[in-house]
Amino acid sequence: MPDAATGRPARRPNVVVVFTDQQRWDTTGVHGNPLDLTPNFDAMARSGTHVVQAITPQPVCAPARAAIQTGRYPTTTGVHRNGRTLPEDGPTLATCFRDAGYATGYIGKWHLAGAEPVPPEQRGGYESWLGANVLEFVSDAYRTVMFDEAGEPVLLPGYRSDALFDAAIRFVADHTEPDGSPAERPFFLFLSLIEPHHQNEVDTYPAPKGYAERYQGRWLPPDLATLSAEGGTAHRHLGGYCGQVRRVDEGLGRLVDALRTLDLLDDTILAFTSDHGSHFKTRNDEYKRSCHDSSVRVPLALRGPGFDSGGALNHPVSTIDLPATLLDAAGIEVPAAMQGRSFLPLVRDPDAEWPTEVFVQVSESEVGRAIRTSRWKYYAVDPDAHPWDDLAGSRYVETALYDLANDPYELVNLAGMASHRAVAERLRARLLARIVAAGEAEPVIEPAPEVPSGAQRRVDPAVHDGRWTPVRFGHQHR
Known part of the structure; x- marks a missing residue:
């Protein structure tokens, strides 16, 4: 110019x-x-x-x-x-x-x-x-x-x-x-x-x-x-x-x-x-x-x-x-x-269109794929892939799920917990999409085996990636 x-x-x-x-x-x-x-x-x-x-x-x-x-x-x-x-x-x-x-x-x-x-x-x-x-x-x-x-x-x-x-x-x-x-x-x-x-x-x-x-x-x-x-x-x-x-x-x-x-x-x-x-x-x-x-x-x-x-x-x-x-x-x-x-x-412009997650590939230690949003980390590993030779896997197993808003140093793995199954399903679909967008063949990602989540652990369905979805407040009655 x-x-x-x-x-x-x-x-x-x-x-x-x-x-x-x-x-x-x-x-x-x-x-x-x-x-x-x-x-x-x-x-x-x-x-x-x-x-x-x-x-x-x-x-x-x-x-x-x-x-x-x-x-x-x-x-x-x-x-x-x-x-x-x-x-x-x-x-x-x-x-x-x-x-x-x-x-x-x-x-x-x-x-x-x-x-x-x-x-x-x-x-x-x-x-x-x-x-x-x-x-x-x-x-x-x-x-x-x-x-x-x-x-x-x-x-x-x-x-x-x-x-x-x-x-x-x-x-x-x-x-x-x-x-x-x-x-x-x-x-x-x-x-x-x-x-x-x-x-x-x-x-x-x-x-x-x-x-x-x-x-x-x-x-x-x-x-x-x-x-x-x-x-x-x-x-x-x-x-x-x-x-x-x-x-x-x-x-x-x-x-x-x-x-x-x-x-x-x-x-x-x-x-x-x-x-x-x-x-x-x-x-x-x-x-x-x-x-x-x-x-x-x-x-x-x-x-x-x-x-x-x-x-x-x-x-x-x-x-x-x-x-x-x-x-x-x-x-x-x-x-x-x-x-x-x-x-x-x-x-x-901070409000410009931008993906809500980033995509990560892991190799050498294991063949893994992850997405990270502002709130969630979702990770899956192919247990049958060779971590040194294979560029990618074909059958991943859900391995880690972290709530970064409440556990920023990733000390509590939520993978497999019934309380977070809906979150994991949404993130699994997004990870599959990012794998394909990166040029890899679409794999299978199997859910993690279910583990106890405790009576009090749950995720409010109105919360998505750390932001509240719109809700209507009713009148207060006295």
Whole structure:
């Protein structure tokens, strides 16, 4: 669209995505965390747009990363588990921005290739490259090794997340003219951190020196406080995990300051989110790969053109919608192949039409499918499917039902209770519809075996997804 003053085409905004690994939604201050871990993210969420209920489409590294690069479900890309490569055909964020005239760059963990270093043809179309396929295996907290465009190893100084933010700041500065004016091409940068992921070979969360001690023993979210009594690693690891989150947020603040210094802040869309969360081995024997919000719910905020003063979006939104949203905000046509949809209309009008649920696929631990509304979580598992090999199941069994309005940390499973049978039936039909809409064959979902619900437990039929349906009040007689 032309600029009103000059008549020339308006310059498209720069776009930067900051992507963490394994960060729970409730590590942020805007979600009530008491430790002041994320003051920079919180400021961004309050002044920009905060997606309050952001849900990953798959709580495993590679599938979530494939979805956010392509806007397509893991079963569509074929990256339904780790160890699969991103298809070389089909649109990606990088190819869409590049074709629109953007300079594109990738820094950090990729996890979508078949080799290390990542071959050029497996980089998703990014032009500038400084990354590693599995950064957790080629680096440690104070030894960050990545590979440049030529595949040569590069050792970056400092704590690992600091080193990646430093590289991002260099990228931004390199795409600004010496006189401080914007470069000829706007840029799209995807910064993919490993923190707050554990260091695999030693199963620890190595925070910067002194940071774990600040937070150890100070806070446990209710799910971990309850479930850790039966196992899990939260009591041992949460201090280091929180220390990592804090240092990442400090890096985010430095990146914002760099954009401000270069006079790019007001012309740059900045998005911050994560691939999935962590339940610290309280739901299965790993850190994610479950239907629970501790696995699937992530932080998501955006600032910059189109998102400043956007407020809080309270609709459930999938991060599969982020690619379409970024393209839409940059004025780039969203490819028809993308299954996610832009939530920019919601930013402009909270009453805009939007689905009442998000769809989640689970793999590796089990083959499961879930929907999450503002009030309900409904989950089914195929007990006969092979969780490593099978993209989808054909016969699912209702496995979990949670009332998030009254049990936000999912500690009481209502599946099979007669009191919630009507709710389960409605959600089962909606899950089937979402499975088919995602391109999967329609399966069977069997109800859960009936379990006692107690005399007092019931659901009022006038309540649907936490909102009352209209009722008429009669006259009061004295």
